[in-house]
Amino acid sequence: MSSLPLMSAYELSRLIKNGELSVREVCENYIDRARRLDGSLHAFNTLCPETALADADRIQKQISDAELDSPLAGVPVSVKDNLCTSGVLTTCSSKMLADYIPPYDAFAVKKLRENGMPILGKTNMDEFAMGSTTETSCTGAVKNPWNTAKTAGGSSGGSAACVAAMLSPVSLGTDTGGSIRQPSSFCGVTGLKPTYGAVSRYGLIAFASSLDTVGTIGRDAVDCAALFSIICGHDKKDCTSAKNFRFDFNKAVSKKTEKKRIGIPEEYLTGNISPEIKSAVLNAAKILSENGMEVDTFSFPVSDYAVSAYYIISSAEASSNLARYDGIRYGFHADSDSIDSLYIRTRSEGFGAEAKRRILLGNFVLSKGYYDAYYKKAVRAKQIIADKLEEVFSRFDVILAPVYPRTAPDLGENLSPAELYTADVYTVTANLAGLPALALPCGFDGEGIPLGVQLIGRRFSEAGLFNLGRGFQLITDYHKRIPEGGRP
Numbered sequence: 017m018s019s020l021p022l023m024s025a026y027e028l029s030r031l032i033k034n035g036e037l038s039v040r041e042v043c044e045n046y047i048d049r050a051r052r053l054d055g056s057l058h059a060f061n062t063l064c065p066e067t068a069l070a071d072a073d074r075i076q077k078q079i080s081d082a083e084l085d086s087p088l089a090g091v092p093v094s095v096k097d098n099l100c101t102s103g104v105l106t107t108c109s110s111k112m113l114a115d116y117i118p119p120y121d122a123f124a125v126k127k128l129r130e131n132g133m134p135i136l137g138k139t140n141m142d143e144f145a146m147g148s149t150t151e152t153s154c155t156g157a158v159k160n161p162w163n164t165a166k167t168a169g170g171s172s173g174g175s176a177a178c179v180a181a182m183l184s185p186v187s188l189g190t191d192t193g194g195s196i197r198q199p200s201s202f203c204g205v206t207g208l209k210p211t212y213g214a215v216s217r218y219g220l221i222a223f224a225s226s227l228d229t230v231g232t233i234g235r236d237a238v239d240c241a242a243l244f245s246i247i248c249g250h251d252k253k254d255c256t257s258a259k260n261f262r263f264d265f266n267k268a269v270s271k272k273t274e275k276k277r278i279g280i281p282e283e284y285l286t287g288n289i290s291p292e293i294k295s296a297v298l299n300a301a302k303i304l305s306e307n308g309m310e311v312d313t314f315s316f317p318v319s320d321y322a323v324s325a326y327y328i329i330s331s332a333e334a335s336s337n338l339a340r341y342d343g344i345r346y347g348f349h350a351d352s353d354s355i356d357s358l359y360i361r362t363r364s365e366g367f368g369a370e371a372k373r374r375i376l377l378g379n380f381v382l383s384k385g386y387y388d389a390y391y392k393k394a395v396r397a398k399q400i401i402a403d404k405l406e407e408v409f410s411r412f413d414v415i416l417a418p419v420y421p422r423t424a425p426d427l428g429e430n431l432s433p434a435e436l437y438t439a440d441v442y443t444v445t446a447n448l449a450g451l452p453a454l455a456l457p458c459g460f461d462g463e464g465i466p467l468g469v470q471l472i473g474r475r476f477s478e479a480g481l482f483n484l485g486r487g488f489q490l491i492t493d494y495h496k497r498i499p500e501g502g503r504p
């Protein structure tokens with residue numbers, strides 16, 4: 017029993033199907049761990065032990081009756097708190113939605129239920145997914161399981177910490193500008209930001225609709241791929257959902273690694289990057305090249321525009337998406353005697369500082385006098401970046417890049433918004449171009465905190481990225497190490 021959390025989600029499901037483990041005992045084990053360990057991590061906003069166990073018994077019956085054919089049947093999962101769960105609080109870590117209980121499931125959540133995965137709880141995050149450390153959460157920051165004085169990253173810090181500390185075998189996160197890949201790197205787990213449109217955004221509380229994606233976090237590429245195979249697919253309720261995407265799960269998890277041409281952007285290794293990360297990324301490139309991959313560098317000067325374009329576009333969309341929180345229809349409501357003061361008080365008290373900063377920035381770049389100078393220019397820069405990447409992918413199959421220029425900051429380090437924003441330079445490009453990207457553990461810093469590398473591919477090349485990521489994990493063991501405090 018005690019070694020159970022060390023097993024991969026895929027392995028757990030196999031043992032459940034064989035009858036060697038019951039869904040209930042697996043679920044109870046994780047609930048017990050979450051109760052014991054989450055006090056010091058704060059990875060969860062909400063735990064749902066009763067519904068998880070009731071679901072476990074129902075799922076057990078379906079598995080015993082051979083009614084469920086799913087790679088993760090019976091495996092419990094945690095879900096980021098910006099994905100709607102019917103009957104369960106969905107707060108976005110914001111006072112604005114602190115009491116919000118959705119009457120419906122997000123598409124990805126519905127898929128979890130259909131595939132027999134009990135939901136353990138909702139994970140802590142930056143408020144409305146805006147941030148890089150979960151310190152903008154109205155419930156307080158998530159702590160890094162490798163060192164509780166450090167941040168777990170953000171915005172999906174709760175999901176990444178859950179998987180790293182084995183409070184849930186796998187987790188759903190969201191990535192608008194790096195929010196799956198960066199916390200996955202800080203916590204030493206594997207995370208996929210899918211192609212825009214590969215997973216429906218129905219029921220995902222919107223931050224920046226043209227960039228938002230729902231993705232997966234697991235301890236290795238196989239678990240991430242298995243969860244992705246469950247949540248991807250067309251959904252007519254999301255008009256940006258891809259119609260003809262078929263994910264080749266067998267190729268993704270095959271032990272035979274396809275040969276790939278891998279390119280590294282030169283600019284990513286010469287800018288403001290910590291020497292430890294640079295050497296870990298180059299070491300990952302060396303390992304891949306020694307194992308049959310062609311590796312070369314290329315020049316990518318347009319990456320200079322990425323952060324500005326991302327913050328202008330994402331804030332513009334956020335200002336529009338967050339306009340719905342007016343204290344009238346749902347969410348937090350401040351008592352007032354006039355309509356103006358109702359709006360002002362509700363929004364002043366309901367949103368935290370970072371959400372307000374994005375709303376102000378978004379309104380500014382969309383305003384009449386500045387629209388052309390900022391928003392329109394940012395959309396042009398986005399297109400230039402996408403075009404350049406198209407060219408890059410005629411020469412290479414995969415881009416190998418750092419995830420973040422530095423290792424996990426200390427909690428309370430008080431980084432300025434400008435410092436935090438510029439550090440998103442390696443992750444936002446995949447969102448601007450709608451490309452899939454897989455973050456993998458690739459080393460540790462001098463303090464024993466994990467470091468990550470990302471593989472970025474062509475649109476809908478998830479199976480190829482997983483195949484390469486799995487190949488990397490077959491010959492390395494960074495993903496197998498676990499944090500001391502989290503040991504079973």
Ligand code: GLN
Pocket residue numbers: 145146147148170171190191192193194195196223330440
């Ligand atoms: N750091 C990025 C931001 O604050 C990440 C956002 C995300 O991917 N949700 O906007």
